[in-house]
Amino acid sequence: MLTKLANTLVPIDPLLAKRWSSRAIDANKFISREQILSLLEAARWAPSCYADEPWRLLVCDKATNPEAWEKAFACLAESNQAWVKNAPLLILAVASPRFRHNGEKNRWAFYDVGGACENLCLQAASLGLTTHQMGGFDMAKAHAAFNIPEDLDCAVMIAVGYQTEAEILSEPYYERELAARTRQPIETNCFEGSWGNSFAK
Amino acid sequence: MLTKLANTLVPIDPLLAKRWSSRAIDANKFISREQILSLLEAARWAPSCYADEPWRLLVCDKATNPEAWEKAFACLAESNQAWVKNAPLLILAVASPRFRHNGEKNRWAFYDVGGACENLCLQAASLGLTTHQMGGFDMAKAHAAFNIPEDLDCAVMIAVGYQTEAEILSEPYYERELAARTRQPIETNCFEGSWGNSFAK
Numbered sequence: 001m002l003t004k005l006a007n008t009l010v011p012i013d014p015l016l017a018k019r020w021s022s023r024a025i026d027a028n029k030f031i032s033r034e035q036i037l038s039l040l041e042a043a044r045w046a047p048s049c050y051a052d053e054p055w056r057l058l059v060c061d062k063a064t065n066p067e068a069w070e071k072a073f074a075c076l077a078e079s080n081q082a083w084v085k086n087a088p089l090l091i092l093a094v095a096s097p098r099f100r101h102n103g104e105k106n107r108w109a110f111y112d113v114g115g116a117c118e119n120l121c122l123q124a125a126s127l128g129l130t131t132h133q134m135g136g137f138d139m140a141k142a143h144a145a146f147n148i149p150e151d152l153d154c155a156v157m158i159a160v161g162y163q164t165e166a167e168i169l170s171e172p173y174y175e176r177e178l179a180a181r182t183r184q185p186i187e188t189n190c191f192e193g194s195w196g197n198s199f200a201k
Numbered sequence: 202m203l204t205k206l207a208n209t210l211v212p213i214d215p216l217l218a219k220r221w222s223s224r225a226i227d228a229n230k231f232i233s234r235e236q237i238l239s240l241l242e243a244a245r246w247a248p249s250c251y252a253d254e255p256w257r258l259l260v261c262d263k264a265t266n267p268e269a270w271e272k273a274f275a276c277l278a279e280s281n282q283a284w285v286k287n288a289p290l291l292i293l294a295v296a297s298p299r300f301r302h303n304g305e306k307n308r309w310a311f312y313d314v315g316g317a318c319e320n321l322c323l324q325a326a327s328l329g330l331t332t333h334q335m336g337g338f339d340m341a342k343a344h345a346a347f348n349i350p351e352d353l354d355c356a357v358m359i360a361v362g363y364q365t366e367a368e369i370l371s372e373p374y375y376e377r378e379l380a381a382r383t384r385q386p387i388e389t390n391c392f393e394g395s396w397g398n399s400f401a402k
Contacts, residue, residue: 006246010239013327015216016320021248038211040391040400044384045207046319047222049336053385059393059400068394108336110308111356114315118247119217122323126214135250135309146396155312183245184254190241192260193269195347199241199260 001163004181009201019125020181021132023173025161027086030063035127036089039160042123046116049108052099055116058092058146071145076157077136083173084134087159092142093117095153113155120158130163202364205382210402220326221382222333224374226362228287231264236328237290240361243324247317250309253300256317259293259347272346277358278337284374285335288360293343294318296354314356321359331364 002024006017036059043057062069072090073081084090093116095109106112121131139154148154166177187198203225207218237260244258263270273291274282285291294317296310307313322332340355349355367378388399 006242008239008242008246010235010242012239012243012246012324013216015214016243016246016324016327019248034211037387037400037402038209038213040387041207041209041211042213042217044387044390045209045213045217045382047220047322047334051383053390055390057391057400058396059391061393065394108311108315108357110311111315111318114309114312115319117312118316118319121248123213123217126217133248148396156309181246182252186238186241186245189245189254189256190258190260192262193266195259195349199238199258201238 002166002177006181009186015122015126019122020130022130022163022177023083023132024164024166024169024177025083025086025088025130025159026164027088029162030088031061031129031160035129036061038127039091039120039123043116043120046112046119048112048116049106050099050101052096052101052106052112054096054106054109055113056094056096056152057120058094060090060092062088072142072157075137075142075145076134080134080136083169084159086168087161089160091120091158091160092146093155093158094148095155097151097153109153110155117156117158124160128162129160132159133157134159203367203378207382210387216323216327220323221331223331223364223378224284224333225365225367225370225378226284226287226331226360227365228289230363231289232262232330232361236330237262239328240292240321240324244317244321247313247320249313249317250307251300251302253297253302253307253313255297255307255310256314257295257297257353258321259295261291261293263289273343273358276338276343276346277335281335281337284370285360287369288362290361292321292359292361293347294356294359295349296356298352298354310354311356318357318359325361329363330361333360334358335360
């Protein structure tokens with residue numbers, strides 16, 4: 001099985017190094033109730049602005065609720081459906097854009113949902129599961145399919161499952177699965193002292 | 202030293218359980234160059250939509266660049282300054298709101314910056330450091346102080362340091378430091394199958 005550990009200049013925590021977004025998911029291995037709960041707990045304990053916890057997570061588990069899973073799956077772009085069809089678990093992450101305590105706009109709603117979902121994906125990695133977050137889905141369709149209140153904003157759909165051999169994928173996903181993980185060099189996005197002054201390694 | 206592990210219904214990865222946002226920071230312990238680099242690396246390897254990596258991280262290290270640190274500190278709300286004064290490292294996280302590849306609006310810019318910063322905070326926890334993300338700062342002032350391009354959006358300032366005894370804090374921070382960490386019950390934000398149908402524990 002591909003591991004694709006992050007190629008870092010200095011060591012980082014093994015959990016952070018091992019999380020990556022595989023697309024090769026085993027269609028025959030389901031996610032237990034306790035595993036799902038641990039994913040939700042990891043998200044739940046993420047930090048948030050004013051402790052607002054602006055995330056809403058809708059679990060669609062193929063094993064226990066295939067109708068909900070089909071509804072979520074039907075919202076995905078065809079390009080994603082090609083490989084997501086094997087994922088036993090889909091989680092729709094939605095953001096509440098206004099603070100609970102005063103109804104004002106929460107600038108950090110998506111920011112905090114992103115942090116919570118990263119926690120969720122890391123917990124999955126800790127359990128030996130793989131996750132793949134997707135923005136490519138029909139959000140209006142998701143709103144309609146699940147009666148999501150109009151004032152909430154869809155963020156991502158997360159596919160969760162057990163990773164399997166890359167050979168199950170067709171192109172272009174097979175090639176992408178095998179490709180090395182890459183990132184911008186540290187100096188592109190990391191500065192010190194003043195803007196544009198690259199962080200010296 | 203307070204640990205305040207997340208109080209979860211099922212176990213989660215120890216790294217995720219131990220991260221929390223202390224305000225009691227030791228003013229006499231600085232963060233090494235290698236530690237800072239590992240924080241940046243953890244953020245760098247976060248996932249992002251279209252691999253855009255919309256985060257920009259500006260490091261202001263009191264030990265090596267006190268002028269930059271002072272500039273960042275001066276942007277903070279007074280209420281934050283009261284305890285951030287002891288933090289040896291401030292990192293300003295900024296979001297690039299348009300995709301590199303086509304210049305179109307990136308709906309997930311803040312989402313992805315939030316994920317990257319959660320990685321950064323978790324890496325800090327892995328190193329035995331504490332982090333505290335803040336939205337309470339003057340963003341226009343930060344733009345001006347660091348010549349941040351107008352088309353970028355400030356997200357958060359992150360205080361980083363070694364945690365110390367809560368007793369160094371004055372009120373109301375002392376009380377907050379000792380208070381139990383709380384979250385909404387899992388059923389408030391986590392649903393299954395359909396909207397509003399709480400996830401059954």
